[in-house]
Amino acid sequence: MRYDDFRRSGDIEDRRDDGGGFGGGGGIGLPVGGGGLGIGTIIVLGLISYAFGIDPRILIGGAEMVNGGGHAPSYQSDRSSGKSGVPTDEMGSMISGILGEIDDRWSEIFQQRGQTYTGPKIVLFRNATNGGRCGMAQSAMGPFYCPPERKIFIDTAFFREVETRFHGCSGNACKFTSAYIIAHEAGHHIQNLLGIIPKVTRLQQDAGSKAEANALQVKVELQADCLSGLWVNREEKKRPGFLETGDIDSALTTASAIGDDTLQRQATGRVVPDSFTHGSAAQRKRWFMNGYQQGTLEACNTFGSGSL
Numbered sequence: 594m595r596y597d598d599f600r601r602s603g604d605i606e607d608r609r610d611d612g613g614g615f616g617g618g619g620g621i622g623l624p625v626g627g628g629g630l631g632i633g634t635i636i637v638l639g640l641i642s643y644a645f646g647i648d649p650r651i652l653i654g655g656a657e658m659v660n661g662g663g664h665a666p667s668y669q670s671d672r673s674s675g676k677s678g679v680p681t682d683e684m685g686s687m688i689s690g691i692l693g694e695i696d697d698r699w700s701e702i703f704q705q706r707g708q709t710y711t712g713p714k715i716v717l718f719r720n721a722t723n724g725g726r727c728g729m730a731q732s733a734m735g736p737f738y739c740p741p742e743r744k745i746f747i748d749t750a751f752f753r754e755v756e757t758r759f760h761g762c763s764g765n766a767c768k769f770t771s772a773y774i775i776a777h778e779a780g781h782h783i784q785n786l787l788g789i790i791p792k793v794t795r796l797q798q799d800a801g802s803k804a805e806a807n808a809l810q811v812k813v814e815l816q817a818d819c820l821s822g823l824w825v826n827r828e829e830k831k832r833p834g835f836l837e838t839g840d841i842d843s844a845l846t847t848a849s850a851i852g853d854d855t856l857q858r859q860a861t862g863r864v865v866p867d868s869f870t871h872g873s874a875a876q877r878k879r880w881f882m883n884g885y886q887q888g889t890l891e892a893c894n895t896f897g898s899g900s901l
Contacts, residue, residue, distance in 0.1 A: 594769040595835045599690030600697060601679045608675035608718040609685075609749070680717070684749050688715060691772045695779045698827040702890070713782040714744045715775075722746070736774060738781035740790050745778040761847035769840035770847045773821055773881070780820030784813065789896075807870055811853075812895040814871040815880040818848065819893035822884025830888075841885070848877035876901050 679689045696712035703710035716722065716730070724730035724746055727739035732748035739746065752771045755761040762770040784790050793809050800806040825844075829836055849855060852874025857864050871877065880901075883892045895901060 594766075594772060594837055594840055595832075596687055596690045596768070596772075598832065600693035601686065601689040602693035602696060602712070603678045603689075604692060604696075604712060604714045605680060605685065605689050606675045606677055606714060606716045606744075607680050607685060608716060608722050611675060611718065611722065675716070675718075684752075685717060687768065687771065688717065688747070688749070688775065691775050692779075694828055694832075695776055695824055698824055698831065699779070699783065702827070706890075710786070711743075713738070713779060714742075716744050716746045718746065718748055719750070720748065736778050738778045738785075740781070740785045743782065743785065745775070745782070747775070747778075755847060755850070759847070759850040761850035762843045765837070766839045766843035769836070770843050773825070773844040773847060776821035776824045777817045779824070780817030781813075783820055784816065789813070789816070804868075807868060810870045811872045811876075811901065815876055815901060816893050816895040818872070818877050819880040819884035819895065820890075822881040822886075823888055823890070823893060825885050826888035844881060845878045848881055849874035852877050872901065 680686055692712070692715055696710075699712070700710045718730060719732070721729055721731045724739055724742070725744070726741040727737075727746075730737070730739075730746040730748075732750060734746075735751050736745060736747045738744070752767065752774070755770055755774070756763060756767050781790065790813070793813055797806045797809055800809065825836075825841075853864075853868075853871050855874045857868070866873075872880070880893070880895065886892075
């Protein structure tokens, strides 16, 4: 991936020098505040993601707000909020460039639809950091989007994990894999702006079973994969040549490596489709390619599709 001419976004909060952790206390559990959610709802919403996506505490916080419980609980830290602006290191600069291009392409798409787009912020950290209304952000979660904060949290070590642990990419192609992952998280931001995440949260609250709630989450995640592909489509039209040989194959390899069936098979030797929260390897690849090949929001309607 060629990113030297990408527009760098200043919407980066760099906490990588904070050293991780929080001042003044130990770990923070699930943020169950005064909204009165029942334990059954909490269990349903507390689905653990296998790779990256929406952290379960986000859905719990969102459900509390929908349920009339006021604002989701906030977590305070006596650490500084980090440095804001364009990072000067290579990894930070690349992420800043990817975000800048994501914002520009989605601004164009929203403008064509007569809507106003406001981009997310990205928080870079190491090990753990304050996730505001989404609780503690930890590296073990992988990158995730926090709807109440409208921020994407990334421990950049995850990108190395994709290469070394998940074997989702290799060499120079890992740069594009990083773009695919960031664009996936930005896809959750698009879903938030379009009201999809709050609607799904309500549906998950009313779900009759964990399998039903899981199925809704799979549609959320596959749609984010598709929106990632949509961004690549628009970016390629805007900047011909930004993709290099092997980039799309790398994204598809990553999608396959973090499919629920792949991860479950590696972890337990068996596959339980009812427990999927992100979709199978084949589904993730298919929906990314839907977005990449068609380049429209309509192509990403996982909720209206008869077959995922």
